[in-house]
Amino acid sequence: MKAIAIFPERRAVELIEAPAPRLASPTDVCVRILDVGICGTDKELCAFKYGTPPPGNDHLVIGHESLGEVVEVGPAVTRVAIGDLVVPMVRRPCPHAECLACAAGRQDFCSTGDYTERGIKGRHGFMTESVVDDERWMNPLPRALRGVGVLVEPLTIAEKALVQVRLVQQRLPWARAARGAAASGQRAVVLGAGPVGLLGAMALVAAGFETFVYSLGGAASPRARIARDIGVTFVEAEAVEVAALPERVGAIDVVYEATGASRLSFDVLAVLGANGVFVFTGVPGRRAPVEVDTDLLMRNLVLKNQVVLGSVNASRADFEAAIRDLAIFQSRWPEALGALLTGRVPIDDGTELLRDPPAGAIKNVIAVS
Ligand SMILES: [Zn+2]
């Protein structure tokens, strides 16, 4: 069967022929892969910035944002059935008994760093025709979401972040979001209008936040149109300086960072409102250090009761929340949601798409079958 793999040692990205996987345990399922999304992580894997092949392999099959269909189940499988659409989880727990997070099924908070991730670290990914995995990593998806299900995994980033925001806001018992009610009256700023940013904006709007997207790209861009279609104010970074954001937005209660740009992020941290929460989700490349006004940031953190947190990966509950939210997005904003998917190619053309993505693309997908 076909697969797209990176060979880190000889710095190659190739369409390869891989052996078809077989069920190995009674709780295994075999999933025929339908769609695989491409994101910045895949671009970095293809630039050999990281990416660890499984032990004993010279290559790593990439792909972690996937949607598939169950085609075979082991005799003890109960969570899914043949014909179900599923979105598999990406991260697997580390082997250390002392890691309480992994032991608790929360490998997204793994404290040893020895977790594995399909398509990224130590395990082959989903950019291939079929995969076998234990049923506990599978999240069933309603058939009606077949066309957009590949967006579940990138949406889980926002879902986990929103859980963290709600937990932090429990210290503000008068805030409605803290009580699980709609976050009306609260303002959220999303940094960046890529797929993670726009999906995060949808999740924030659905949660009741008055939401703003701050991004480059211009008010006439397709990204800005998607933002407007979902009821978000697109603030052009070219036209509005960070220092002027509070004037434009009002007091900022939540910032959802989805750019990986550290300079911009710390500039925005300096204008976060009282009792505000700043969530980092991007992983910056390593560039030259930049100067930040540490006195100002520290003063603000203390005098304004602010919280800064980072969030990575996602739990099963976050996948389930993403699937629920995707159904809401699909019924509220079918066109805007569909507009996130800008490119779709067969696996034979996948290496080309990875090497040379079309300008202005938002989310490109490899349609495996
Ligand atoms: Zn991704």
Ligand SMILES: [Zn+2]
């Ligand atoms: Zn762990």
